[in-house]
Amino acid sequence: MLYTSTRNQKVGISAAEAITRGISEDGGLFVPVAIPRIDRGFLEALQPMDYIERAVSVLGLFLEGFSEEELRTYAKGAYGGGKFSGVSPAPVVRAGEHLNILELWHGPTCAFKDMALQILPYLLTGSAKKINNHNKIIILVATSGDTGKAALEGFCDVAGTGILVFYPVDGVSPMQKLQMTTQKGENVGVCAIRGNFDDAQSGVKAIFTDPAVKEKLRENGYVFSSANSINWGRLAPQIVYYFSAYVDMVSQGSIAMGEPINIVVPTGNFGNILAAYYARRMGLPVKKLVCASNANNVLTEFIETGHYDRNRKFYTTISPSMDILISSNLERLLYMLSEGDDGEIRRLYASLAETGTFRVSETVARQVREIFAAGCCDDDATKATIARLFREEGYLCDTHTAVAVKVYEDYRRKTGDTTPAVIASTASPYKFSASVLDALTGGSIRAQDEFAMVHELEEKTGIPAPQQLRSLSGKTPRFTDVCDKAQMCEKVYQMLGLK
């Protein structure tokens, strides 16, 4: 199976090459030229398997050139060996009559990013070997909080790699910041930038696509790659858990084999929900994909109208991993829905670069509306949802998951669509203790600092905080640098010891 670029159909490369390169030189994203189809027999075979074997089965459909044994080694390294707490890395938990919650945050950093970033280093170093790349791979990451730490954990001390993370200085939670600034490892670097996530992301993208930078790195035996969800090696592992959730729901008696479900995803960069879309295209019985946003509701408007407009106020919310106005992975969806019309994608993204907006054709807009539903909610509604879910069902969720729960409940009420639904839960509530505690107490928090809040939340709910977060208490930050967007490239050179 070959991969092409959303902006240049003449590109045709292997999975290994797509994963090593991360992003296409034309600025487009790599996509498989054809989407594999599964049947009922595939799902029946998946049902009794553990998560590792499910990953081998699903990834094998996309990653031609990787043997089953290789994929098994990768999946075992990523999801086995106690890296994830609990019986499955991605369990489906019931919370009340019609909420099935797919908990994706039992990994080392307590956010769903671990699901992909624990396996990406294996995919990336394996891919580099396959295409005879002997340069040291430098992972550049722009993060809104969770990706950075998950990538640092994934790549920490992996031979032949180095990792540099940029995060918006005021755009991450205290816990996220502490997770990143205390990262151990000899091959890691972390720097804050003055700006928001979109600034960090466009800064990284600019460094990636600058031929002069690329040349300088090559001269020194380095090559860039990406751990952001623009990398196919990041996206493919996310498809697995939607299959896994489906067959788990069958086992739990929530649905019959073959019965359609709805999938609800709290969305930022559109990677997680795009993985669900791939699963649907492959033949997983899915009716609607519900895209949930916070006050940064650029996707809500797009899904409802076909008009994408990033020229709007940027809100810093209590669900910071969704504070995004440019959702990179939407490009892959638009490419697929316009049947591989790379000229159309170039037109849309030139328009986005020039004016901050684009409008898709009515044909594409109609398909988007058919497949997706969308909704958004503000911080007050998010907090009210956390409080109510805990009060009524005893289920404690984080702020991002709460946005999805709220949007789903609105959707269900408005449309009367009672198709069984699964909600992607993307972070541990303890990653956002201040906001969660605020929601539960109506603002009367006793605790003064982050760890006192963790403790207060434990006391209030009787739900223990993950060990991964508790153990950060009292650690001293290693990385304290802050720079401007314009200095990012210089910072990269400095961290690599060049010039």
Ligand SMILES: *Cc1c(COP(=O)(O)O)cnc(C)c1O
């Ligand atoms: C990254 C993240 C999201 C958004 O996921 P996308 O794939 O970027 O849409 C939502 N919630 C949490 C907790 C995240 O870390």
